[in-house]
Amino acid sequence: MLSILTPAPAHAQFYQCVAYAREVTGVEIRGNANTWWGQAEGRYQRGKAPKAGAILAFKSMHGMPAGHVAVVAKVLNDREVLLDHANWSSRGRVEHGVRAVDVSPEGDWSQVRVWYAGIGDLGTRTNPTFGFIYPDSRPAPVYADAAPHKARGSLVSQDVIQLAMLER
Incomplete structure (x- = not known):
């Protein structure tokens, strides 16, 4: 067939x-x-x-x-x-x-x-x-490893955190 x-x-x-x-x-x-x-x-x-x-x-x-x-x-x-x-x-x-x-x-x-x-x-x-x-409402980032310091504005990246720690 x-x-x-x-x-x-x-x-x-x-x-x-x-x-x-x-x-x-x-x-x-x-x-x-x-x-x-x-x-x-x-x-x-x-x-x-x-x-x-x-x-x-x-x-x-x-x-x-x-x-x-x-x-x-x-x-x-x-x-x-x-x-x-x-x-x-x-x-x-x-x-x-x-x-x-x-x-x-x-x-x-x-x-x-x-x-x-x-x-x-x-x-x-x-x-x-x-x-x-x-989806359009992500929680604000929390930086638990950043030590308290004078207010410098919001931290937006790990590089900023490291620079802030070096400025002390």
């Missing part, structure tokens, strides 16, 4: 949620989505309030063992946002303006339901989250 192979069409780039979130926000975190919340501590501000451009960090759960991250595209109200994210409704696909609703009893975004293309509505499962990571 003779079989003929036909070429398959080229597919768009395959995205994991972390690669997509990193690319659109500029956040400098790597690894599985369920590690982003912990990695953000001390590097980026974190909180429970949605803001456009923030990253919503999902916890691990059955069916989502590596967690998930999504970028807030727009805040609709205190319990509803639109998300941009990848690898949710279908493998590697990027989705824009996806509805997400805070269903937590306390209104703290610790539990959400997210629109799922397979049913054309909010998904049936409740997804636990850590909260929001704010």
